[in-house]
Amino acid sequence: MKKVSPFALGATLYMPATRTDLLSVVMGEKLQGLRSLVVCLEDAVSEIDLDVALANLGTLLMDIDRRGGRPEDGPMMFVRPRNADMAAKLSAWPLMRHADGYVMPKLNLNNIDAWAKSVEGTDLYLMPTLETKEVFDPTAMVELRNALLETIADRVIALRIGGNDLMGCLGLRRPQSTTLYQTPMGYVIPMLAGVMGAAGFALTAPVFEQIHSQDLLKAELDLDMAHGLVGKTAIHPSQVAIIHRALQVSIDDLNSAKAILSDAAPAVFQFNGAMCEPATHLKWAENIVERARWHGLRTDKTANLSGAPLTLIEAAG
Known part of the structure; x- marks a missing residue:
């Protein structure tokens, strides 16, 4: 597998697999300038809509195949399965070759082997998400880092920091007037940057959920860059250009x-x-x-x- 630069990700836009406009986004016809996207089958899709979401993903892949594949200058495309079992089933779909890889939710020591097996025999890349209560424990993160190095490190483009889930572990939600760095995430992000970054893993920054607070988003991006993070999750197209500007170099x-x-x-x-x-x-x-x-x-x-x-x-x- 060829190495993919984590800086190629830029702003990664999450989109529920139930959306009907996925093809136009994936093909670069809509949201021009987008570098990467995630078709989500996990938190963004309710259990009752799961069958519809899976069918919609299958249709998306068939439509991509009919067009001869994704354009080289279009966004990278990842799928976020609910768990490793679902990932293994998706990996058996021949048309999954049109995706770049999986975003792995809630990675921990108990499921890392199952995730590794789910992509055996494929060329799919992985982006594990750190978003469980174990993330607050530096010792647990050292153990997880070592397990990553022993199993799937060659497939990992970047590790994603799941800020909302981590705040949820503490019964908290992002304040509307401060950056994440003024919450307990101000401890977690530097710790992960040290533990995982020292082993060569790139990390992406958590989502900024206050869609209309652009000045606060810019302030948080300054701190993301200061901690060496290589990209940021986006939940709205209006955030993409702001994130990309923050990633520019003086x-x-x-x-x-x-x-x-x-x-x-x-x-x-x-x-x-x-x-x-x-x-x-x-x-x-x-x-x-x-x-x-x-x-x-x-x-x-x-x-x-x-x-x-x-x-x-x-x-x-």
Whole structure:
């Protein structure tokens, strides 16, 4: 399986499998600029509607097949089954090859082997969701990280942080006037960024459910970026462009990253008034270049706080 950049995900829009406009979104005809989407069979679909949702997914896959497959420049498409048993049944559908993979709800040590078996013999990627009470326990997350490394790590594009479910474990709901980082998630997200990120797993940020609070969404995205998160779940099309703008890279950061990655870079040097040390900042620099590759450069006036000319440094060598 070829490696997929987690930065390719961008804003990931969740859509219930019961929707009738899925094909136009999947084919890139509607919501242009969308990078990835999830056809959800889990929380977004009630039990009474499950048969309809599965039939609608089957129709979607047949329609994609009739069109000769999904366009290369269209959004990545993932399916979110209810559990590993459902995933195994879906994997047996020949047309499931038109999906990129599964979003795995409520991953834990008890179901990870079943999820691994559900995709055996396929080329489906996986995006496990961390959203159960065990996520609050760093020791449990170390154990889960090790299990991921031993089983499905080669299929994992990114780990998704299920903010609403995690808040629900505590009997809480996101406040309307603050970011998630001002709740107990302000402990969980940095902990996961450390435990999982240190093992090489990318993480995506939880959904922002206040659809009309764009300024608060932007503030939360700043914190998402500061914690190294590579994308964010979207629940409304109006959030997609805002998330993608937040993922853009400033010219100063890109120039700094290219200087760090240069074969001619000294062991320690100054750039834009900050110390750069390639041995320490290598991974950061690689991530900045990859982010810029997928999301481009910020062009707003605040992106160039140093006052340096807006010129792009090409790495030597």
